Amino acid sequence: MGRYRLHVNGERREVDVPGDTPLLWALREQLGVLGPKYGCGVGACGACTSLVDGEAARPCVTPVSEVRGRRVTTIEGLSEDGDHPVQRAWLELDVAQCGYCQPGQIMSTVALLSRDPDPDDAAIDEALRDNVCRCGTYSRVRAAVKRAAELKRGAR
CATH class of the missing domain: 3.10.20.30 (Beta-grasp domain)
Structure with missing residues (x-):
């Protein structure tokens, strides 16, 4: 020990x-x-x-x-009240289905946006390729990553 x-x-x-x-x-x-x-x-x-x-x-x-x-x-x-841009995007776009994979998806997205504030589809797919979603919410995840990038930039 x-x-x-x-x-x-x-x-x-x-x-x-x-x-x-x-x-x-x-x-x-x-x-x-x-x-x-x-x-x-x-x-x-x-x-x-x-x-x-x-x-x-x-x-x-x-x-x-x-x-x-x-x-x-x-x-x-990430935040005490769920107001981190990535969390807000996830809620806004109703990404989660069962939700089990979502903490990992969100954290991978936070890391991605810290190094690439405006990722394209290829960058998103690469950054999240090893985050498995058995419910298949990948298209909503990609849309939420883009929305989170907008929110981080201050777009409403």
């Missing part, structure tokens, strides 16, 4: 787990951060996608020892 100090959603938190424990389990089981979902456990589906220092990462395959001293942001950390 080891004690790891993490910076999660703007707060300093501490977990007492082995260093090879997946961050996802530290978040969910130790810290009660339930937004990142368990989907596949091998980093292939994207349901757990969160940000580590602003970049999309898969907590299911990221050992807790690798995030020591780094900033981890989950969907809970």
Whole structure:
């Protein structure tokens, strides 16, 4: 066991787990951060996608020892009241069907828009290609990414 100090959603938190424990389990089981979902456990589906220092990462395959001293942001950390542009776009366009994959989709979109404020379809598809949606809401996801980009630029 080891004690790891993490910076999660703007707060300093501490977990007492082995260093090879997946961050996802530290978040969910130790810290009660339930937004990142368990989907596949091998980093292939994207349901757990969160940000580590602003970049999309898969907590299911990221050992807790690798995030020591780094900033981890989950969907809970985007905004207190759901007013982040990506969250607003998702609600405005009614993207979610079952909703299970949506936290990962949203977090991948946040990472994309931080490096490309006006992505085209190819950039969107590339950035979200590993975020699996079993309900098939991909066309709504793409539209929401574009709408979120508009909202970030201040368009109404």
